Amino acid sequence: MSTPPLVDVVVVGAGLSGLTAARRATQLGLTTRVYEAADRVGGRVWSTTVAGVHVDLGGTFVGPGQDRIVALAAEVGVSLYDTYDTGANVVRWRSQVKRYRGTVPPLGAALLDVARIQATIERAARQVPCGRPQDAPGAAALDAQTLGGWLRQQHASRTARDLFDLVSRTTWGCDADHVSLLHVLHYIHLCGGLSSMLDTAGGAQESHFVQGSHEVAVRVAEQLGDAVRTDEPVTRIDWDDDGALVHTDRGSCRARRVVLAVAPTMRRKIRFNPELPAAHEQMAQRWPGGVLSKAYAVYETPFWREQGLSGQGLSDRGPVFITFDASPHQSREGVLLGFVGGPQGRAWDELPEAERRVRALASFADLYGPKALEPIGYIDQKWGADPWTGGGPCAAPSAGAVVPYYSHLATPVGPLHWAGTETADRWSGFMDGAVRAGERAAVEVLRSISTQADSTQADPTTEGAPA
């Protein structure tokens, strides 16, 4: 039986974070191998072609401050274009359809209350230290409640609560009643505030990639060449302080260090020998992925633009509750992107494809008129049903799951290091966070290997052989 090959770093997961970690590790002179369970790279970024038009099925937008993903994209030749943002937005709220400008829809007297809640959240978010939410003043109390519970405690109006439910569904893939308030505040702080997180112009939805976000992952994987193994889930990792033996169904690979670039909940799919500290297992259980789906309808033209509409819409009716104009760059076709999530999203995910299509198109028609019922192409992506990403768009820890477990997200265990957007110190939950986390993990691994090498040289009794 031959000895398994040895590399400096095995990366588990070929999403943007894992690929970035492998790319940066390679640039730092380390040998790498990347194992990806799915039959494609990209993780939570993916794309396809519908009626000849490119659509991003996963992570789509980037904005100011997200300089790491933008830099990576530029390095591999993927360019940006602005999200269409001209004209009026549209909202369907309490059975009425209205046009509006800006981020906050015209909700009558409730608007003052929405502004009050937004200001209170922004203030509270600034008190949560980036990367150390457990050290925030009153962290345990903040973590003990959900965003929804806190909104009720603040006597937020029904409209404000419903609006923040939509924000919660889009951002964490769950309703406000299901996500820790401390996590919400920390997440907002990592984004630089609510406006930065939610806005199109000047915010995180400002731009798209011309070739698609998935193309960034594809091109990085191409650079890594044979080091990337898709359709090869890691089943077990034997580890000790010196290194690890990483097993898949096709074989094993020895590594000085391992970077696990998978969503927190997906860490449970791998057997560790010896087992990880108990808090890691608990964290993986209590940081589940959200449930968010995306529906794309491709039209002969972006007909809503002719009506003076931007394609950005909001609806309390569902199943689609937020829309964007995701039309390709310099193309005659129009594309409407709709987000489906929350309890209604879970029910929608269960429906047959034809019914999902009809209901999504009916939602588009609610906002943009009957022409929306006549696309030339349609596709949807149910991230909650994806077997290897653990849901989407990112983890949604419930009340009480941040203070005890946050520190375990990214703290190495022996030779095991952690990446993935959830571990990022800025823009966690976004593509930018994924890239930042991958870069951090690569540097962390290099330092760890260098430190080990130094101590091995200093101590001639140490063999220095990996597991």
Add this chain to the structure above:
Amino acid sequence: MTWRREHTELTTASRDAVWRRWTTASAWVEDDPSLAAAELPSDLRVGSRGTVKNHGTPRQTITFTRLVPGRAMEFVINLPLARLSFPHSMTETEHGLQVTHAVELRGLLAPLFGVLVGNGIARGLPEVVRLVVTNALAERAGSAPATAEQGDRAGS
């Protein structure tokens, strides 16, 4: 004086399956989370009477006023100086079957009852219509009916 609210869903469910949900007492309880019980006569016809009981309220008598198989159904509940009716209709379109449930109040006290009971019923309409069409689809597929937990509670 008329007060009316309605909700429409577009669906791939069949007319027959939706019609069965509209005319089967056990389906009413599955499709409307606010209902604790429903009793309908087996040979439904215009003028037939049944009973419905919402959670935490007394049983009420309903009277069917319109039954057009595969198209429309309506029943009413008589209130003091007002009549509460529930028109149901479905229309085949080129994009799918449009299923509409409405709540309507007529009479002198219609505006008052609209505020007292109509708004609450109207808020629940989206969930009910979605459950009706989802369970009609499930009937075709032979799976178990959806429940309020699986469906959307936001409208209730």
